[in-house]
Amino acid sequence: MGVARPIRFLGAVCILLVFVLIYLTQFYRTTPVGLPTTVNSGSNVNSGGKVTHWDKDPLLDPVEEPPQPLWRHTDHDYSPDSANSARLNATLLVLVRNEELNDLIPSMRELEATWNHKFNYPWTFFNDVPFTEEFKRKTTAATKAKTNYHVIPDEHWNMPEWISNDLYEESAKILNENGVQYSGKISYNKMCRWNSGLFYKHPALQDVQYYWRVEPKVKFFCDVDYDVFRYMQDHNKTYGFNINLFDAPDSIPSLWPETIKFLAAHPEHLAKNNAMAWLVDNERRPDVNLKAHGYSTCHFWTNFEIADMSFWRSQAYEDYFNHLDRAGGFFYERWGDAPVHAIALGLFLDSSRIHWFKDIGSESEAHYAWRT
Secondary structure (H helix, E strand, O other): OOOOHHHHHHHHHHHHHHHHHHHHHHHHHHOOOOOOOOOOOOOEEOOOOOEEEOOOOHHHOOOOOOOOOOOOOOOOOOOOOOOOOOOOOEEEEEEOOHHHHHHHHHHHHHHHHHHHHHHOOOEEEEEOOOOOHHHHHHHHHOOOOOEEEEEOOHHHHOOOOOOOHHHHHHHHHHHHHOOOOOOOOHHHHHHHHHHHHOHHHOHHHOOOOEEEEOOOOOEEOOOOOOOHHHHHHHOOOOEEEOOEEEOOHHHOOOHHHHHHHHHHHOHHHOOOOOOHHHHHOOOOOHHHHHHOOOOOOEEEOOOOEEEEOOOOOOHHHHHHHHHHHHHOHHHHOOOOHHHHHHHHHHHHOOHHHEEEOOOOOEEOOOOHHHHO
16 A cells, blocks of 8 residues: 655655754764864964864963953942943842842852942842842842842743643653752752743843843952943953853753754854854763763853843844743753853854953852752
């Protein structure tokens, strides 16, 4: 008995799609594009800006401020209540729980002491439940700047309707068997999803352009004497980081395959000067790349990030996040906002607009309160 023509056509399309995905994966592995790197005189760099080896560790180089122009608090009005302030439309952004108060206050005090007491940018706090009066009182007392407190809408925080709770429970068991941290910690999944694609949609941030993400237990060591947000604007920077590291591949096995599927459907979003070589590098940790199905797992640690929210609000990122959200990996696996942000930045943004704030010394750990 012959196979119906529509079935034959569908089969041919599926086979063609498989070949397209294989081609795209191999093409992106070999395309010589990468994240621009400040290269020492002894470094070798390929045509895409990827450092192949160093004669010395760049972390040992003297740390200096970024290039001029830089806005100083001594040259402009940054007083807390000034109607003519030089501050941009920016905020210090904190996702935090009431029980983290004692861990947050030291972080606030250090950032105020090293930077914000000079510039007085407002603090904006988010929680999935209302903040206590004690939390508001103590955080307000830790700064001269304005403080704002907001509850995350249920529709931005709760598990979306297309996620199966039964499948979530089964997936959590598999992740736990594979030693994936925080598997089955539903609040951690919700946090990662919100930080990936929903925080900038909160009504309180509707008119805010820049943010500096701050978390409890983050330490700040270095005095910073210039307005970091003005630096981002004046030098055409979209994203700033200070830590770049590898992720656990067992937590994101389908993230890169889903990304390749997205690129096949939306090639128009791929930036010309992208950082694909950084994302698919398989030389430094080939076993990690293999487990992550073609992704190096390199990412910016988002406990610290200074960014222009215009990127997250772009059509490219909106389409990408919606694709990932429907795929379910924020719950069925443990996709974090760090690899999601890094992949999107590496693909959809001109890599010259990513800045390493190596002059802002900080130390941080994963946002632990959301692991329960």
